[in-house]
Amino acid sequence: MFSEQLISDYLSTSIEQFQQDCSKLCAQHYPTVHNRGMRENHLGMALCRRIMATLQQAGLDAHFSQHKNDEQVSQPVFVIDTTEFSIAVIAHRLLSANKACRQGLIKTIADVRTTLAPVKPTYIVVVADHWFDRSKASKEIPAWWLGKLPKNIEEYITDGIKLLSSTNSLAEQLHDGHHMSHGEYHLHHPLKRETNNKTVLKYLLLSAFIPLHK
Numbered sequence: 001m002f003s004e005q006l007i008s009d010y011l012s013t014s015i016e017q018f019q020q021d022c023s024k025l026c027a028q029h030y031p032t033v034h035n036r037g038m039r040e041n042h043l044g045m046a047l048c049r050r051i052m053a054t055l056q057q058a059g060l061d062a063h064f065s066q067h068k069n070d071e072q073v074s075q076p077v078f079v080i081d082t083t084e085f086s087i088a089v090i091a092h093r094l095l096s097a098n099k100a101c102r103q104g105l106i107k108t109i110a111d112v113r114t115t116l117a118p119v120k121p122t123y124i125v126v127v128a129d130h131w132f133d134r135s136k137a138s139k140e141i142p143a144w145w146l147g148k149l150p151k152n153i154e155e156y157i158t159d160g161i162k163l164l165s166s167t168n169s170l171a172e173q174l175h176d177g178h179h180m181s182h183g184e185y186h187l188h189h190p191l192k193r194e195t196n197n198k199t200v201l202k203y204l205l206l207s208a209f210i211p212l213h214k
Contacts, residue, residue: 004121007085008184008209010058011125014050015207018127019190021046022205041076044091047127048078051087055080067112077112085121088112094130094206097137102144106170109210110178118212126208132161132201140166145185145206147171159201170208183210 048064055062060082067077067088078089090112092105109124116122132138139162143149147169150156156163174180185208191200 004211007087007121007123010054011051011087011207011209014047014054015127015186015188017054018047018050019188019205021050022129022190040091040093042091043093043127043129044076044078044089047091047125048080048089051080051089051125055082060084067115077108079116085123086116086118088116088122088124090124090126092126092128094128094141097130097133097135097141099137102170102173106173106177109174109180113178113180113212116212122212124208124210124212126206126210128206130204130206132204136164139164141204141206142187144169145187145208147185150187156201161201174210180210180212183208 052062052064063081065079065081067079076091080087080089090108092108094101094105105126105128109126112124130138130141132141142156142163144166149163149165153163171181171183171185174183186206188205188207189199189201189203190205191203192198193200
């Protein structure tokens with residue numbers, strides 16, 4: 001029996017390596033990425049490859065497929081299956097940080113949960129990206145995702161980003177609206193400046209790990 005912590009560790013390893021893939025993709029497609037973020041297929045497929053590699057290195061027999069898409073789920077969803085558990089990967093571009101875009105992500109997560117009908121421990125992994133802009137909604141994204149402001153808020157200020165608190169959070173909205181809880185939510189900044197190797201804080205990669213069987 002695989003513990004939830006072990007599966008979380010597998011995903012943490014995968015996301016750490018996945019950030020290197022993001023850096024390469026962004027370097028190759030910089031103008032597009034800077035203006036629009038990465039395509040959802042790029043995000044989803046790249047993360048799935050890393051998760052598959054991590055599981056296979058751990059000696060697990062894992063199978064990858066694209067979740068059958070219908071009118072209920074509006075974007076690609078990928079499923080990684082093992083005999084012990086399943087992982088559904090949702091990739092989402094936060095082109096805007098406004099309420100409609102956030103609500104769209106929440107709806108996708110809820111719709112995927114509905115269509116999966118898990119018969120074994122099942123997890124949703126969400127990966128999203130966002131370029132900060134000057135809007136209030138954009139500055140709220142880290143607090144909305146984490147449920148609180150990040151500890152390194154001074155680093156963002158130094159980089160010209162004045163983060164703001166959020167009146168609600170992704171976890172709260174999933175819990176209150178869809179009875180989903182027990183998730184883990186993280187922020188990442190995979191891009192580095194070529195000139196001085198400093199982290200590009202204006203590009204934000206977000207990940208979530210949500211058990212469905214609790």
